[in-house]
Amino acid sequence: MKSLKIAGLVAGVLVSAAAHAQVPLVKVDGSSTVYPITEAVAEEFQKSKKNTVRVTVGISGTGGGFKKFCRGETDISDASRPITAKEMADCKAAGIKYIELPVAFDALTVVINPKNDWLKEGKLAELKAMWEPGAQTKVMKWNQVNPAYPDRPLKLFGPGADSGTFEYFTEAVNGKAKASRGDFTASEDDNVLVQGVSRDIAGLGYFGYAYYFENKDKLKALPIVNSKGKAVMPSVEGVMSGEYEPLSRPIFIYVSAKSAERPEVKEFVEFYMKSAAPLVKEVKYVPLGDADYKHALDNFGKKKTGTAFGGHNEIGVKVADLLKREPKE
Amino acid sequence: MSQVTLNAAQIAERLAAIRKIIAKAKRFDTFFAILGLVSLMVGVLTLTALIADMAIRGLPRIDLDFFTSFPSRRAANAGILSAWVGTILVMLVTALAAVPLGVAAGVYLEEYAPKNWMTDIIEINITNLAGVPSIVYGLLALGLFVYHFGFGQSILSAGLTLALLILPVVIVSTREAIRAIPQMVREAAYGCGATTWQLTRDHIVPYSSAGILTGVIIGMARAIGETAPIITIGALTFIAFLPTAPFTGDPPAGLFDWVMAPFTVMPIQMFNWTSRPEADFLVNAAAAGFILMLMTLIMNGLAIWLRYHLRKKIKW
Numbered sequence: 064m065k066s067l068k069i070a071g072l073v074a075g076v077l078v079s080a081a082a083h084a085q086v087p088l089v090k091v092d093g094s095s096t097v098y099p100i101t102e103a104v105a106e107e108f109q110k111s112k113k114n115t116v117r118v119t120v121g122i123s124g125t126g127g128g129f130k131k132f133c134r135g136e137t138d139i140s141d142a143s144r145p146i147t148a149k150e151m152a153d154c155k156a157a158g159i160k161y162i163e164l165p166v167a168f169d170a171l172t173v174v175i176n177p178k179n180d181w182l183k184e185g186k187l188a189e190l191k192a193m194w195e196p197g198a199q200t201k202v203m204k205w206n207q208v209n210p211a212y213p214d215r216p217l218k219l220f221g222p223g224a225d226s227g228t229f230e231y232f233t234e235a236v237n238g239k240a241k242a243s244r245g246d247f248t249a250s251e252d253d254n255v256l257v258q259g260v261s262r263d264i265a266g267l268g269y270f271g272y273a274y275y276f277e278n279k280d281k282l283k284a285l286p287i288v289n290s291k292g293k294a295v296m297p298s299v300e301g302v303m304s305g306e307y308e309p310l311s312r313p314i315f316i317y318v319s320a321k322s323a324e325r326p327e328v329k330e331f332v333e334f335y336m337k338s339a340a341p342l343v344k345e346v347k348y349v350p351l352g353d354a355d356y357k358h359a360l361d362n363f364g365k366k367k368t369g370t371a372f373g374g375h376n377e378i379g380v381k382v383a384d385l386l387k388r389e390p391k392e
Numbered sequence: 393m394s395q396v397t398l399n400a401a402q403i404a405e406r407l408a409a410i411r412k413i414i415a416k417a418k419r420f421d422t423f424f425a426i427l428g429l430v431s432l433m434v435g436v437l438t439l440t441a442l443i444a445d446m447a448i449r450g451l452p453r454i455d456l457d458f459f460t461s462f463p464s465r466r467a468a469n470a471g472i473l474s475a476w477v478g479t480i481l482v483m484l485v486t487a488l489a490a491v492p493l494g495v496a497a498g499v500y501l502e503e504y505a506p507k508n509w510m511t512d513i514i515e516i517n518i519t520n521l522a523g524v525p526s527i528v529y530g531l532l533a534l535g536l537f538v539y540h541f542g543f544g545q546s547i548l549s550a551g552l553t554l555a556l557l558i559l560p561v562v563i564v565s566t567r568e569a570i571r572a573i574p575q576m577v578r579e580a581a582y583g584c585g586a587t588t589w590q591l592t593r594d595h596i597v598p599y600s601s602a603g604i605l606t607g608v609i610i611g612m613a614r615a616i617g618e619t620a621p622i623i624t625i626g627a628l629t630f631i632a633f634l635p636t637a638p639f640t641g642d643p644p645a646g647l648f649d650w651v652m653a654p655f656t657v658m659p660i661q662m663f664n665w666t667s668r669p670e671a672d673f674l675v676n677a678a679a680a681g682f683i684l685m686l687m688t689l690i691m692n693g694l695a696i697w698l699r700y701h702l703r704k705k706i707k708w
Contacts, residue, residue, distance in 0.1 A: 086636070088654075092626075095667070102630045103465040109632055119654050120630035121545075122664070131626075252667050254674075277669035346465055347669065 087327035092121035093128025093141030096227060096271060097314050099346040100167055100339070101141050107342065108334045116327045125227050126150075129317075133157050138322035139332070142315045143169070143227030148374030155392065160320035160368040163390060164332070164359045165382050166339055168349040170272040170297040171232055171310040174257075174282040178264045181205070181212045184294040185285035187309075190236045193217060193267065199244040205265065219247035220259040220268030226251065232269055235309040235378045257282065269310075272297055273347035290379075302349040309379045311349070320368050336360040351382050358386040368392060443685055450679030458679060462632035463661065467672030472680050474631045475661035478547070479616060479687070481635065481650065482657055485551020486615055490558050491608055497559075498566025498604075499592055522560035529557045530621030538625050545626035547635065548651040553621050558611030565607020569600035602702030609695035613688045619659040629664045631656050658684045 091101055098120060105118035123131060125142045132140035133154040146154075146163070154161060173185045192198060192208050205212035222229045224241065234240040248259055253274040260266040261281035275284050275297065286294035289308050301307035316335070322328045336359055340350040351359075369390030398406070461471025497518075505511045533553035543549040573596060581591040597604075635653030636645040658680060665677035 086633075090654075092628075098629065099465060099668075102463070105630060106464055106632060114633065117633050118630075119628045121626060121628040123626070253669065254667065271669075274669040277671065342465075 087116045087325070089116065089118045089139065089322075089328050089331045090121075090137045091118065091139040091141060091316075092123050092131050092137045093139075094125040094143040094227060094314070095122045096125075096143035096169060097141035097166065097316065098122050099273070100314075100343055100348060101139075101316065101335075103342040103346050104335045104338065105331075107338060108331055111334070112330075116331070118331060124225060126225070129153070132161070132317060132319065133159050135159055135319070135321075138319055138325075138328050140317040142317055144230060144312075144376055145315065145372035146317065146370050146374070151370065151374055151392070160392065161317045161370075162320060162323065162363055162366060162368055163370045164316050164318065164336070164363060165313040165351060165355065165385060166316050166335065166359075167314055167343040167351060168302045168311050168382075169228075169314050170302045170307055170349060171228060171235075171269055171312065172272050172275040172297045173267065173269045173285040173287065173310070174260050174275055175267050175285060176260055176262075176264045177281070177283045179266075179283065182267075182285065185287045187236060187288065191238075193219065194221075194233070194243055194247075195237045196242050196244055199246050215265040218259070218263045218266040219244075220256040220266060221247050221249055222253065222256070222270060223249045223251045228269070228271060231312050231376065231378075232310070234376060240376060272349070276347045299344065299349050303352065305381065313351075313380070313382050313385070314348075318363065320366060323363070323366065332363055333360065336363065355382045355386060358383070362386060443682070446678045446682040446685065449675055450677075450682040453675050453679040454683070458676075463630055463656075463664075467668075467670055467676055470665075470673070470676055472658065472661055472683065474634060475656050475658045475680070476683070477634050478627075478631075478655035479657045479684075481547050482550045482554065482622075482655065483612055483616060485547060485651060486554040486558065487608065487612060489552055489555035490562050490611065491604075493555070494559050494562025494608070495566050495597070495604055498563045498570065499596065501563070502567050502570040503588055503592055503596060518560050518563055522564065525620075526557055526618050527620040527624060529553055530624030532556070533621060533625050544652065545628070545654055546652045547655045549625050550622055550627065550655065550657070551651070553625055554615040554618060557618065557621065558608075558615050561611035561614070562604070562607050565610070566600065566604050569603025569607070570596055572603065573599050599706055602699050602706070605702070606695045606699045609691050609698070613691045613695075616688055616691070617659055617684065619657075619663060622657055622660060627660050628654055628656050629660060658687070 089105075091105070101120050105120055109116065109118055120141075121128075121137075125140075125144055128137070128140040128142065129146060129150040130153075131137045133150060133156075135157060140161075146161075173190065175182055189208055192202060202208060203217055205215045205217050208217065221232070221243070224243075229243070230240045233243045237243060248256075250256055250259075253270045256268045256270050257274055257278045260268045261278065275282055284297055286296045287307065287310050288294045289306060293306065295301045295306045297307055297310070302311045316332075318328070318332050323332065336356050339356060340353065343350040350356075367390050369392040371385045371388040371390050373391050458471045459476065460473055461469060462473050463475075464470040501511065501515065505514075530553060533549060533556070537543045537549040537552055538545060543552075577595055577599070578591060581595055586594070631654060635650035635655070638645055638647045638649065662677050662680040662684065665673040665680065668674075
């Protein structure tokens with residue numbers, strides 16, 4: 064009798080666990096670059112909903128995030144680059160449709176040591192001479208980049224090969240995504256790069272704007288010479304006006320169309336688009352224009368599924384143009 | 393037999409030679425004592441320096457709010473509530489899974505298993521398991537618990553993963569504790585006609601409980617700082633709610649609903665903060681690290697205390 068009762072109790076607990084209606088939950092995962100923005104939005108959203116909706120945000124990287132997203136495990140995927148052709152195929156195979164929404168810009172910032180007095184601006188040709196694959200083991204001194212520069216060892220710092228920042232920088236500077244010399248100090252932790260450049264007068268590195276902004280006292284940012292020949296400092300204004308190019312890139316969230324039918328996901332995305340601008344600024348990224356957020360919200364409302372990129376990244380693309388394109392799946 | 397007689401000078405000379413040998417041997421003693429002390433200090437000083445560094449940076453940040461706040465984009469508001477609750481719940485699942493499995497396996501190997509080549513192979517494999525990198529357990533758990541059993545990225549998956557990780561430690565310490573029980577106890581029990589089960593239940597397990605507990609806690613102290621396997625199975629970084637407590641909420645949660653809840657743990661929270669651009673988050677990370685260290689120290693202290701008190705009661 065006793066064992067029967069226990070069995071009944073255990074079964075009851077298990078059944079109640081299965082039948083128990085959960086608090087609505089929005090699952091986000093993906094890029095560490097987009098994470099601070101989504102975190103800020105999630106924090107404010109939960110506050111505004113008085114914790115009746117739960118949001119979780121993980122960091123699996125853009126690629127890892129899409130893997131989960133295309134298996135249907137998450138509702139929203141943070142992405143620091145557009146979805147690739149392979150990821151599109153994975154999602155399609157699993158029947159996952161998605162809406163691509165740009166949420167902010169990240170200004171890739173090239174930094175040097177504050178004591179560096181020879182480099183005044185970042186010319187793409189010089190950056191290419193430093194970073195292109197052919198420079199490996201050959202371009203080891205500053206005067207090899209430009210004879211006017213001193214005879215000092217060239218110490219390069221950059222993110223690791225899995226990072227979206229690396230992918231974008233190499234495409235923008237070297238002309239081909241992921242084509243880079245390999246003999247530089249690489250770290251997935253941007254704070255390591257900050258330390259490296261701040262301690263070495265001959266150092267040069269690149270990473271997201273937020274890491275430069277928080278370490279302004281230790282680093283000097285290089286104004287980048289844009290396609291019109293003007294040297295522009297990385298800044299919110301420079302990016303918003305479109306003058307800071309080609310090193311500014313849009314970053315995205317991808318919302319599963321199926322999840323978007325759930326009221327909590329729909330509300331979260333709408334909240335994201337409406338309150339992004341000030342929150343994006345607070346976490347030191349560059350917001351899109353107000354019209355762009357409205358346009359994105361509109362696209363979300365119309366459930367325009369697919370990507371505006373077609374499986375490959377583009378350099379220097381305008382967000383307003385992206386949002387106007389008819390997305391492909 | 394001829395007797396050698398020595399005069400005073402000769403005696404003094406030989407004594408001096410002997411003293412020289414002794415002094416030489418003692419010099420080596422002193423040398424080794426210093427070497428040993430230095431070796432010891434390498435470990436102890438590193439730990440002290442680490443703790444001191446984290447304490448100096450982190451202590452100003454530690455107040456009640458730090459324990460009762462969820463993560464936030466603002467460093468000053470960010471706390472470790474979801475992290476420490478997650479860590480404790482994961483540890484609870486780990487203990488509930490690892491202790492019965494580990495103790496049963498240890499008791500079986502010592503008291504029941506026939507001593508043959510099969511048992512030898514099992515023993516070698518258990519020792520080897522203790523050396524498997526934790527990331528391997530994480531990958532195994534991702535396939536097995538998260539997907540195959542469908543536990544998802546939950547406290548249950550994490551707890552079971554860490555339980556696998558510390559299982560070899562629990563088994564080995566159980567066996568060692570059992571081996572320390574004198575053979576005469578077994579002989580006396582069998583002499584009185586006890587079965588192996590009666591012997592195990594009434595004597596072996598109670599007498600070895602101090603050693604087993606120590607092993608369990610040392611294993612848990614290792615598991616509490618594990619990051620790699622937990623990241624692999626997909627712990628979250630931002631989570632601003634706690635698992636629903638049993639019998640609360642509407643409709644009320646079941647007794648074990650919390651095991652399926654998403655979670656984060658202390659090392660992951662700390663890791664996330666160290667990679668943030670704002671320097672204030674590094675202070676948070678140091679504070680979280682200090683608390684994690686404290687949790688580990690408390691667990692180890694508990695192990696020593698328990699061993700001392702439980703052993704005092706047992707007299708052979």
